[in-house]
Amino acid sequence: MNATAGVLSLTDSQSKVLHEYRQFTATEIAPFANEWDRAGRLPRDIVVAMGRAGYLGALIPVEYGGSALDIIEFGLLNEALGVGCSSVRSVLTVHSMVSYAIARWGKPEERERWLPRMARGECVGAFALSEPGAGSDAARITTSARPDGDGYVLDGTKKWITYGQAADVFLVFARIDERITAFVVPRDSPGLTVVPIADMLGTRASMIAELRFDNCKVPGTALLGRPGFGLVAIAGPALEYGRYSVAWGAVGLLQACLEESLSYARQRHQFGSVIAEHQLIQRLLSDMATTVSAARLLCLQAGRLKETEHPDAVAAIWMAKYFASTGAFRAAADTVQIHGASGCLPTSSAQRMLRDAKVMELIEGSTQIQQIVISERVCATAPDGEGPR
Ligand SMILES: Cc1cc2nc3c(=O)[nH]c(=O)nc-3n(C[C@H](O)[C@H](O)[C@H](O)COP(=O)(O)OP(=O)(O)OC[C@H]3O[C@@H](n4cnc5c(N)ncnc54)[C@H](O)[C@@H]3O)c2cc1C
Known part of the structure; x- marks a missing residue:
């Protein structure tokens, strides 16, 4: 039975890409999922392969080298990867969230800096909202950002960050006074320490980490949108x-x-x-x-x-x-x-x-x-x- 038959059927091109996504999963992901799960990590090769296939550019506009999938194609990609390995699908999820936010809110120089490399899989994004004291109630985050010269200084801790162990850039939410604000923070920023969290119950290969910001200086261009938009x-x-x-x-x-x-x-x-x-x-x-x-x-x-x-x-x-x-x-x-x-x-x-x-x-x-x-x-x-x- 075809569950997608009828009013909600796929177009020819959506069916075609779904077939391609499933082939990718069958050869590149599914055979290795249990091994990656036991090792508690994903090899960078699978990320590179996803970048080469255009999957990491799913939500990135074509002008920045992305594949700008339509929303159904993006869903089908997630289904296909989810058949093979939820850890791989998790990386696609957070990377896509970050690339979407930079494409929509980033200043032109930040878009140029990150998006083409994110689309190619040379640079992977992770989404850093949760904290030890703020999970479901995300409005309670306490990580702070204070203006300092032409930039900001971040202090605080982010927890449970998917692919935090290996990501190259983080979308970090912090307070400027009471205003929750988003920042694009490179992994090599001085004052940022990445602490792996191992042996999670599930999606064990998604390389979760805690991020510690201690006097972490970022330039003014790292601020996404405006203060309070976060x-x-x-x-x-x-x-x-x-x-x-x-x-x-x-x-x-x-x-x-x-x-x-x-x-x-x-x-x-x-x-x-x-x-x-x-x-x-x-x-x-x-x-x-x-x-x-x-x-x-x-x-x-x-x-x-x-x-x-x-x-x-x-x-x-x-x-x-x-x-x-x-x-x-x-x-x-x-x-x-x-x-x-x-x-x-x-x-x-x-x-x-x-x-x-x-x-x-x-x-x-x-x-x-x-x-x-x-x-x-x-x-x-x-x-x-x-x-x-
Ligand atoms: C594998 C994994 C990957 C993650 N990746 C990321 C990531 O990449 N980036 C990131 O920022 N965060 C990430 N998280 C964190 C995730 O977003 C939080 O776990 C989630 O928001 C829930 O927060 P919490 O775990 O602190 O639970 P809490 O919010 O403390 O909730 C504990 C329990 O109480 C329940 N609860 C809470 N409030 C209410 C209420 N009002 N009424 C009824 N029940 C309630 C919850 O449903 C839950 O069952 C990840 C978590 C996991 C497990």
Whole structure:
């Protein structure tokens, strides 16, 4: 069954790129995902390959060497990479958020400085908002930026920064007095120390780090937009792309769970038949197949609405991410169930996918924050019980 058939079908060119993305994943990513997970790191080669393929320029305008994918193509890229490895998809997510923000808000010299190299994968971006004391409540960040000559001095700590261990440039949010402001900070800035965070539960190869800013001096051109633009104008839209990317990545993870489960259930014999013939296993498979189709359609709907800047796009992205991430966690748990003890081996993709799926429920807005935001939206827009369409 083609889950994308009907009103939400793909154009010929979108189907063509999806095929290309899946081929890339099948050869360059999927065979190595478990090894990278165990090593807790990604080789730079995969980043270089993604840059060469144009994937890291997904949200970068063509004039800066980017591939300027349409929003559906960007989603399909995230799904395809998410089938192979959620750590790789995470790097695409944060790099795309940073490149989008620089393209939209960067001063001309900052765009010229970063975007062409980011598009080629010679320079990778990471997104630094969270802090030890500020997670879901991002408005509570305490990292400070004080004017100093023609630039600023940053002090504070950022935590859980995806690809922080290897990224070349960070999009950092800090307060100038009360005004949350965004800065583009090169990795080699004096006063910036990168401290790796190892052995995370999931997306273990995404090379998470803590960033410590101690009297870290950046030039005035590093400021993105204006003082006070950081949270609403810059982090907000960047996180919306991030959420959309994670939603599609969760669809990819769901698809991988379905494929792994089907393959195992068709060859494992117990009680005289393959386990795929036992009805309780069929129930797990049918739930998984239905969830992946529904999640993909929610993502497509969110993409179509975002494409036209429809007012319901924001809520549609929240819903897509909520449904896909919670569905991915259930599907991954069922994938381990179907694999039995074999699914618990360190070499099994099933256990990696279960750990990766839990992370999807935390990043870019946790499950609880999504529940709050979606219900607020439903209550505000549909007093008669209708939700956003
Ligand atoms: C693998 C990984 C990668 C990450 N990458 C990045 C990155 O690249 N850049 C970055 O800036 N951050 C990153 N983060 C941090 C991530 O954004 C935060 O984990 C997330 O915002 C949640 O914050 P927290 O972990 O501090 O949890 P908290 O906000 O402390 O929440 C703890 C629990 O309480 C719940 N909760 C919080 N508020 C409410 C409420 N009002 N009502 C009900 N329940 C609530 C949450 O849902 C959660 O279950 C990453 C995290 C992980 C795990």
